[in-house]
Amino acid sequence: MVSFKINGETVQARQGWTVLETARQHGVHIPTLCHHEAVEPSGACRLCVVEVVQGKWSKIVISCMYPVAEGIEILTDSPRVKNVRRWILEMLLAECPGSKEIRALAAEYGVSASRFAAHHPDEQCILCGLCVRVCKEVVGVSAISTIGRGVHKKIGSPYQGPAEACVACGSCVTVCPTGAMRARLDAVRGEPKVKLAHGAK
Numbered sequence: 001m002v003s004f005k006i007n008g009e010t011v012q013a014r015q016g017w018t019v020l021e022t023a024r025q026h027g028v029h030i031p032t033l034c035h036h037e038a039v040e041p042s043g044a045c046r047l048c049v050v051e052v053v054q055g056k057w058s059k060i061v062i063s064c065m066y067p068v069a070e071g072i073e074i075l076t077d078s079p080r081v082k083n084v085r086r087w088i089l090e091m092l093l094a095e096c097p098g099s100k101e102i103r104a105l106a107a108e109y110g111v112s113a114s115r116f117a118a119h120h121p122d123e124q125c126i127l128c129g130l131c132v133r134v135c136k137e138v139v140g141v142s143a144i145s146t147i148g149r150g151v152h153k154k155i156g157s158p159y160q161g162p163a164e165a166c167v168a169c170g171s172c173v174t175v176c177p178t179g180a181m182r183a184r185l186d187a188v189r190g191e192p193k194v195k196l197a198h199g200a201k
């Protein structure tokens, strides 16, 4: 077992656990968007930042991928953490101004507007990739993936038409933290009767 502190309280964790896993085990809240216990962490959204204090220095890390270590001290709500989290929320607001989930989360941290320019006022997706990872790692079909590059990057099915591999399970919609996948599922799964006809062959 590894022993360290979270917000001044001594906690125990198993070797190999992350700071986020340990915090959740001990009832300490750290906000996340791209994390889900069912899939491997990817560190995409950065919202789960915490401050690691070790002796005279400290640094900001993402708790969903940072491994626990003996004697470290973690601060989940320090002024530095709150400041970084607000910056991240401003960037997320600019990335997906159309998501009421992200607007509500930002409001919780006192962020109601962004200093960054929003290019697509209706966009809801933060490109966290959680839907893609669940489809691949849990459902095992990889019906969706990241398409395009740079500012044209988005989540969709091959050739942006109904994906033959899609089993219409809706797992992607369930895990999506912003509501973006709700509007995309119909396009990905196609007409239910087409799917049934295909499966009956």
Ligand code: SF4
Binding pocket: 124, 125, 126, 127, 128, 129, 130, 131, 132, 155, 175, 176, 177, 178, 179, 180, 181
């Ligand atoms: S659709 Fe949702 S889960 Fe998928 S990348 Fe976008 S925000 Fe993340």
Ligand code: FES
Binding pocket: 031, 032, 033, 034, 035, 042, 043, 044, 045, 046, 047, 048, 049, 062, 063, 064, 065
């Ligand atoms: S939850 Fe850790 S980076 Fe998204």
